[in-house]
Amino acid sequence: MTESLLRRAQHTLAPLQRRDLEMALEWCAADPVANTFLAMHLETARRSGGLTPYLWAVRRRSGRALPGMGRETIGVIWNGANLTALIPSADDPDTGDDVRAEVAAAMLGRLNRPAALVGRADLILDIWGRVEPWWGPAREVRANQLSMALATSPRHVASDGSGLELEAVRRATMQDYDELLPASVHMFLGEVGYDPMSHGRAAYEDRLRALIRAGHAFLQYGEVDGRRRVLFKADVGAVGGKVAQVQGVWVHPQARGRGLSKAGMAAVVEAVHASIAPTVSLYVNDFNTTAIAGYRAVGFSQVGTFATVMF
The missing domain is CATH 3.40.630.30 (Gcn5-related N-acetyltransferase (GNAT))
Known part of the structure; x- marks a missing residue:
């Protein structure tokens, strides 16, 4: 993945800022069971007043604001021992498939490979399909785990x-x-x-x-x-x-x-x-x-x- 490709992308990764916290927590609240782990780290950052280097914002380089979102930040990623994420759907009419493709490219350029990718199956398997040539092979893929509450x-x-x-x-x-x-x-x-x-x-x-x-x-x-x-x-x-x-x-x-x-x-x-x-x-x-x-x-x-x- 070359720097020229990353420069052309409309979406990239940047360290999460304090101004992103409340909006990210609102996104987590839309599906609290799926986003428990991510919400935990966002809440910790809000309480402590400090930001960990493991929290990343998915940012749009330019363009109009999307409904319910800020002008720049459209998603959030935790990249610690495990990686979990909250990113717009690949079939979202406002973002389309490009956002996930460009986020995957930015992950390869900016993030270390974690011990595991964990989260909603539609998102994790989508991301995995895009980064597998660089981060693979996987030791094991568990593609269908029941999330229960x-x-x-x-x-x-x-x-x-x-x-x-x-x-x-x-x-x-x-x-x-x-x-x-x-x-x-x-x-x-x-x-x-x-x-x-x-x-x-x-x-x-x-x-x-x-x-x-x-x-x-x-x-x-x-x-x-x-x-x-x-x-x-x-x-x-x-x-x-x-x-x-x-x-x-x-x-x-x-x-x-x-x-x-x-x-x-x-x-x-x-x-x-x-x-x-x-x-x-x-x-x-x-x-x-x-x-x-x-x-x-x-x-x-x-x-x-x-x-x-x-x-």
């Missing part, structure tokens, strides 16, 4: 805890860290496909400690093989736009098939509704039919489709 009281589903001596689901404390860490690593291995302790161990451990200190890590203990272990865990990985996104749901292999995930998620939803956010969301791979059935049993319903491209 629950804003009402959960349905309680009884778990079969016979022989497990289950304790109540609760927030983790730092005293739980040594037991929670291996459970979190096991979840990550199964979900993402590599050992986080071999790739960025310090950052992974710092992230877990931050979740615990924020009251965003939940767990349940029980007895397996005569030892007290973490049998269920779930994290509130992002909170923005009055939506809490649950991530990292995991059940100990020897406790699966007993309904711990359904009962645990119902307890987590109640706790989140009480003190974190009125809407709880998550996204789950379409091939994980057991998890999807469990979430539906608790009361979650599909509200959109996500995609994840992992490098």
